[in-house]
Every structure is written in structure tokens, then in C-alpha cells.
Amino acid sequence: MLTRRALIAAMALSPVSLHAGELSARDFSFPGIDGGMVSLSEFAGRPVLVVNTASRCGFTYQYDGLQALYDRYRDRGLVVLGVPSDDFGGQELDTEAAVKEFCSVNFSIDFPMTAITAVRGPGAHPFYVWARGELGAEQAPSWNFHKYLVGPDGALVGAFSTRTEPDDPQLLAAIEKLLPQG
Template sequence: MSIHEFTVKSIDGKEISLSDYAGKLVLIVNTASKCGFTPQYEELESLYSRYRDRDFVILGFPCNQFLNQEPESNEKIQEFCRLTYGVSFPMFAKVEVNGAGASPLFAYLTSQKPFQGFDLKHPIGKKLDEILSSENENYAEGNDIKWNFTKFLIGKNGEVIVRYEPTTGISEIEDNIKRILNGK
């Protein structure tokens, strides 16, 4: 199985087969507009602009499952992303990433790569660990996405290579992208 077997809705409601991205290195991100990690949109757009001509694409999937940090409509999300961060990479309709209503794509992604733990040296990482462990001391177990801006790097064949938690620096992700695009 690979991501190429899934169909998703674009942010403007069109059905999109992820097989359209076969042969590309793909970074899938669950996003939110009112999150401490929202400024990552700018870093992601910069990453996309540097590598999009080298068969690399970022796919953004808004999600409102974490403290109601993406309450807006798809139209307002698209406008916010474009006007505030200049996002030009493909954005998709709002989805759930965990639980019974989880998008089949995200159920697949999380089944392929478990939670990696937050970088506790990251200022938000320590806070997230405190918040989530106070709600459930076993929060780190399992494959569920724990917060917004979790990322999955997908190979050109559609298989999941690695999962990045939101506290992973963009430079680390970029290093992996460069390495893969350079055939190493």
C-alpha cells in the first residue's frame, strides 16, 4: 500500500487522487491557523519554493482536533494561508487525523510511523509534553498524531519514509529532503 491509493478533497472541494503525486517526494502536514506552530507555514512555503522544481511537494491538511486551533471554514483557511504566509503549496479540505472519524490517509500514515516524541529542548515541546501528560500520562504511547504540524515525508513510490513531530526543526527536514533528492 502507498499514499497513491488514496483520494482526498482539495481545499476548494475537488476530488484529488494522490497518485497525481507519484514520482514526487511529498511532505504531508496537518496544519492549524491558531497554533503556536502556525509560523511554520512560512518555513514550509520557503522549503516548497526551494525544491518544488525538483519533484518535491508539500500537502497541507488543516485539522481542528487540537484545542480548536482550526475553527474556520476551508475558504477562510485558504485565504489566511495565502494572505498571511503566501502559501502556494496545495492545501486540502479540513480533516480529522485521529479517532473514529480520521481521514483514511492519516489512519494509514500513523499506522506506518508511530509517535516519535517531542524535542523537549524546543520551548513548545516541553510545554506540549506537560499539557498532554497532565491529561493522560500514557499520551506518548501509540501512533496517534499528538499535535498540529506533524509531518510525514513520503518517498517517490508513495511509501512513508519518516515522521516528524511538530518540534522537529525545518533544517533537519530539509537535510533529509536534500539527501533524498540528491539520491543518497
């Protein structure tokens, strides 16, 4: 029987098929856009919307909606985590510094962001390998601005396609269910 640490290490090396319940989103970390690590365990007890982003995409305007969503719900616990990726059409800038500046200057983004990260294929980040295993290939990112909603307990609640706007009523309802009432 593999330990959690061994499972995470194995996932980093190859796409491992995992059984539901062996891991949660809280078991994963990403390199941060400013260096260091962004551990999803930092957000334990809070819902997290994980969004693979790109700076030169036709959906880049969604940054405005993501920031508005974060502004609306951050005091109730929601975290939006931007995951810049160059996996779809080569639409991301070349460096983390360029991505950070672009997001700050054009969208005033202040939610946490990761380093540029692969979200599909053999080099996909282990979180994305795990999420695909949890929800199925049809719920994996097929383009930029795909959204995974993680519950306060670290379980994947659902996936929302690129075309799901940050203010979509179904997305908002799913987030509201995870937030403390009041």
C-alpha cells in the same frame, strides 16, 4: 483476499490494521480546499511532505518555513501538502474559504491544501489511519504541524514531530535523499 479498492473503502469506514506493503500513500485522496480531490497518486515519482496544519496554533508560524521549503525544492519535485485540521485544541478556522484566505493573506501559501480533515480518532482520514499503522502510534500526530514524509514510490519514509521546524537539518537531509541530484 480484499482488493486495494475494498481495503481503501474499509479504511474509510473503520480503523483497519493493515500489513506493510498492501497500500502506499498513492492510494489515498483528500477533498481539496477548493473542492474536487487531491489524489496523492498525482504526485507519483515525487516526495510529498504531508503536514496537518491549524490557523490559530502557536506553531502556525511554521507556514512561512513550509512555503520556503516548497519554494526551495519544488523545481526538484518536492510537494508540500497542507492538511488543515481542527483536531487539536479547536485551532482551525470554520471553513475552507477562511483557511485559504488566512494562508494566502498571512503566509502567501501556494502549495496544495486539502479541506479541513480529521487526522486522529475514529473519524481520522484513511491516510492517517494507514500512516499510524505503518509507523506506529508513537509516530502519529499528537499536535498540529506534524509532518509525514512520503517517498517518490509512495512509501512512508518517516514522521517528524510538531517541534521539527521545516528547516531542521534532519528533515532537510531526509528530503534531499529523495530528490534527484543536480
